[in-house]
Amino acid sequence: MAANAGADENAPWLVAGLGNPGPEYAGNRHNVGFMVADLLAARLGGRFKRAARAQAQVVEGRLGVPGVSSTRVVIAKPLSYMNLSGGPVTALRDFYKVPLERVVAVHDELDIDYGVLRLKLGGGDNGHNGLKSMTKAMGPAYHRVRFGIGRPPGRMQVADFVLKDFSSAERKELDYFVDRAADAVEALVTQGLERAQGSYHS
Numbered sequence: 001m002a003a004n005a006g007a008d009e010n011a012p013w014l015v016a017g018l019g020n021p022g023p024e025y026a027g028n029r030h031n032v033g034f035m036v037a038d039l040l041a042a043r044l045g046g047r048f049k050r051a052a053r054a055q056a057q058v059v060e061g062r063l064g065v066p067g068v069s070s071t072r073v074v075i076a077k078p079l080s081y082m083n084l085s086g087g088p089v090t091a092l093r094d095f096y097k098v099p100l101e102r103v104v105a106v107h108d109e110l111d112i113d114y115g116v117l118r119l120k121l122g123g124g125d126n127g128h129n130g131l132k133s134m135t136k137a138m139g140p141a142y143h144r145v146r147f148g149i150g151r152p153p154g155r156m157q158v159a160d161f162v163l164k165d166f167s168s169a170e171r172k173e174l175d176y177f178v179d180r181a182a183d184a185v186e187a188l189v190t191q192g193l194e195r196a197q198g199s200y201h202s
Contacts, residue, residue, distance in 0.1 A: 010072075011072075011096075011097055011098055011099055011102055012060075012071075012072035012073055012074050012096055012098060012102070013071060013072065013073045013074070013098070013102045013103075013104060013189045014073075014074045014076060014089070014092055014093055014096060014098040014102060014103045014104065015037065015040065015073060015074070015075050015076065015104045015106065015185055015189070016033070016037075016076045016077075016078060016085070016089045016092075016103065016104065016105050016106065016134075017033035017034045017035070017036050017037025017038075017040075017075070017076070017077050017106045018033035018034070018078065018082060018085055018105055018106065018107040018108075018130040018131075019031035019032070019033050019034035019035075019077065019078075019082065020081050020082050021077075021078075021079045021080075021081070025163070027165035027166065028162065028163050028164060028165055029108050029149045029161065029162050029163075029164065029165070029166055030082060030108055030162040030163055031108075032106075032107075032108045032147045032149065032178065032181075033077075033105070033106040033107045033108065033130075033147070034077050035174075035178045036106045036145070036147070036178055036181045036182050036185065037075050037076070037077050037106065038077075039178055039179065039182045040059075040063075040073075040075045040182050040185060040186075041059040041075050043063075043182065043186075044059055044060075044061030044062070044063070044073075044075065045061070046059035046060065046061050046075075047059065048075075048077065051076070051088075051091075051092060051095070052095075053091055053092075053095050054076075054078075054088045054091035054092045054095065055078065055079045055080050055087065055088045055091070056076045056077060056078045056079055056088040056089075056091070056092055057076065057077045057079060058074055058075065058076045058077075058092065059074070059075045060072075060073070060074050060075075061073060061075075063185075063186050063189050063190055064186070064189075064190040070190075071189050071190050073189055074092065074096055074098070076088070076089065076092055082129050082130045082133075083129035083130065083132070083133055084133055085105075085129075085130040085133045085134055086133035086134040086135070086136055086137030086138065087133070087137060089103065089105075089134055089137070089138070090134075090137040090138055093138065100138055100139065100141050100142055101121070101141060101142070101143070102143075103138070103142035103143065104142065104143040104144070104145060104185060104188060104189070105130065105131060105134060105142060105143070105144050105145070106144075106145045106147065106181065106185060107128060107130055107131060107144065107145075107146060107147065108128075108146075108147055108149045108162060109126070109128070109146035109147060109148050109149065110126070110127075110128075110149060110150070110151055110152075110158065110161075110162070111126060111148075111151070112146060112147075112148030112149075112150070113148050113150050114148055114149055114150045114170060114177075115147075115148060115173060115176075115177040115180075116148035117145065117146065117147060117148070117180065117181055117184050117200045117201070118146040118148070118201065119143065119144070119145050119146070119184060119188055119193060119196050119197050119200060119201070120143070120144055120146070120193075120197075121141065121142070121143050121144075121193055122140045122141045122142070123140060123144070124140070125140075127158075131144070143188060143193065145181060145184055145185055145188065147177070147181050149161075149162070180200070183200075184196055184199070184200040187199055187200065
């Protein structure tokens with residue numbers, strides 16, 4: 001599937017890193033989408049600013065090779081809590097006139113081993129409250145970059161697990177995995193889903 005298939009050639013991509021706002025959540029597993037968004041913003045050389053018409057922070061720029069194959073992109077962090085992500089993302093999508101197939105959610109995924117990436121278009125929410133809110137607001141036909149966090153150990157509840165910080169052992173590799181996830185987002189936006197899957201589904 002080509003990156004621009006069925007989309008307005010001039011429309012940007014909207015990459016929404018999902019998480020919860022506030023310093024107390026910053027290192028949580030549930031906030032890995034924010035971590036990837038922060039890195040992408042740094043790569044663009046921009047700083048997040050409050051969106052004019054949405055409860056979100058945004059950075060605008062271009063990904064890819066400057067002047068050759070660069071693609072307009074809006075990196076966003078919804079400032080609602082995770083289970084209300086659909087409202088801010090939909091408001092941004094409307095403001096920037098982004099086709100649904102150019103919306104990307106970057107999120108934590110319980111059913112994938114830690115650090116493993118899976119990219120797809122559409123599908124269910126698998127109990128993820130951020131995806132559930134986005135799908136309710138827009139329908140399911142948006143892209144997802146799924147960052148594996150694994151299942152909770154023992155009898156720990158899922159809600160407790162995702163709202164805890166990455167373990168000390170996990171943090172040793174976290175920067176590498178977040179960097180790889182940001183690379184995967186760039187590949188998706190600039191090269192299309194199939195090529196990105198070929199590169200990052202290992």
